[in-house]
Amino acid sequence: MSADIKADQVLDAKGMNCPLPILKTKKAVETLTKGQVLKVETTDPGSKNDMNSWAKRTGNEILSVEEGSGTFTFYIKKTA
Amino acid sequence: MEQKKMAIIASKGSLDMAYPPLILATTAAAMDMDVTIFFTFYGLEIVKKGQADNLQVVPLGNSSMPMPNIVGALPGMTAIATKMMKSMFKKHGVATIGQLLELAKESGVKLIACQMTMDVLGIKQSDIIDGVEFGGAATFMDIAADSQISLFV
Numbered sequence: 288m289s290a291d292i293k294a295d296q297v298l299d300a301k302g303m304n305c306p307l308p309i310l311k312t313k314k315a316v317e318t319l320t321k322g323q324v325l326k327v328e329t330t331d332p333g334s335k336n337d338m339n340s341w342a343k344r345t346g347n348e349i350l351s352v353e354e355g356s357g358t359f360t361f362y363i364k365k366t367a
Numbered sequence: 368m369e370q371k372k373m374a375i376i377a378s379k380g381s382l383d384m385a386y387p388p389l390i391l392a393t394t395a396a397a398m399d400m401d402v403t404i405f406f407t408f409y410g411l412e413i414v415k416k417g418q419a420d421n422l423q424v425v426p427l428g429n430s431s432m433p434m435p436n437i438v439g440a441l442p443g444m445t446a447i448a449t450k451m452m453k454s455m456f457k458k459h460g461v462a463t464i465g466q467l468l469e470l471a472k473e474s475g476v477k478l479i480a481c482q483m484t485m486d487v488l489g490i491k492q493s494d495i496i497d498g499v500e501f502g503g504a505a506t507f508m509d510i511a512a513d514s515q516i517s518l519f520v
Contacts, residue, residue, distance in 0.1 A: 304460040306394040310470055313397035331460075344398040346368065 292350055292362045294326035295319060301330045301358065308334045309341050312363070316347060319365045324350065327361045335359055371400045372514040374507065379520065380412030382422040382449060382464070388520045389413075389467035395516070396474035403514075404471070405507045406499075407481035410520075411490055414480055414499050419465040423449040472498050479506060 298315045300308040308329045315325050327338070335352065338361050342349045346367035353360040373395045377388040388404055395402045412418050426432040426439035426448040438444065456463070462470070472478070478499045485492070485501075492501060511517045 302460045306390050306397070307460065307462055310393055310397050310474075313474075341398055 292324060292326075294362065295323040296325050298325060298327045300334075301328050303329070304331050305333055305337065309337055312338070312341065312361075313345070316345075316363065316365050321365055321367075323365050325361075325363045325365070327363060329359045329361070330357055331359075338363075371395075371398075371516070372510070373400050373402045373516040373518070374511040374514040375402070375404045375517070376507065376519045377404050377406050377410035377413060378408045380409030380422060382424040382452060384520060385410075385413045385419075385422050385464050386467075388518075389464065389471060391518065392476045393467055393470045393474060396471065396476050400516075401477075402471075402475075403477040403479060403507075403510045405479045405481060405502075405510075407484050408488075411480055411484060411488065411495075413464065413468065414478060414496050415490065415494055416496050419468050419496075420463055422464055424452045468496075477510075 296315060296319060298311055300311050303311065308327070308331055312325070312327050315327070319325060335354075338352075339349065342363060348364040348366045350362040350364050373392070375388045375392060377385070379385070388410075392402045392404050406414050412422060423445050425445050426434060427436060427444070429439070432439060432448065439448075479502050480495050480499050482501045482503055
């Protein structure tokens with residue numbers, strides 16, 4: 288679970304709609320070094336599938352996804 | 368993984384139809400694709416200086432609008448529909464056309480304006496925003512021939 292995942296950076300994308308959560312995630316991941324972890328919070332229900340597709344296509348790894356009260360929390364490890 | 372390419376034609380200049388090419392282009396760029404948008408006919412409105420955030424949605428002749436056509440034909444209805452759509456986008460956290468255009472440029476999306484339709488519509492190169500190249504059908508086809516994804520909007 289995410290309790291033991293340490294985020295190197297946090298991105299608040301709550302309230303943003305497609306495609307902004309993905310565009311902001313891409314920008315944030317670019318500022319990390321390989322192996323670092325980005326925590327992203329979203330409220331866009333489409334972001335769950337979008338984030339998976341984005342990670343698959345860019346070769347980054349989603350370590351964990353949490354859902355709770357309309358918010359999605361992703362932990363993404365920069366592996367590309 | 369070999370870099371994928373996408374080539375899009377943007378041929379419409381209404382507020383609603385300016386979104387699909389820009390959403391797909393910015394997203395594809397964020398997914399490490401090499402993206403080109405070719406602006407032709409009314410799509411040129413999107414890259415005209417000062418126009419990106421002044422595009423309008425036209426209710427007349429649009430059967431999906433929640434109003435009868437005769438109402439959509441009344442003076443001022445285009446402005447009202449545009450205002451309503453913009454406020455809906457804002458409420459739902461959707462970027463504006465101007466923001467998406469900036470994000471597209473920032474992420475390296477190549478923008479090409481169709482020189483022939485510019486000539487026909489009386490649009491000068493100086494009327495077009497910076498960072499846009501000019502070309503014709505052959506320019507687009509050369510890029511499209513190497514693209515895995517090619518869309519006409």
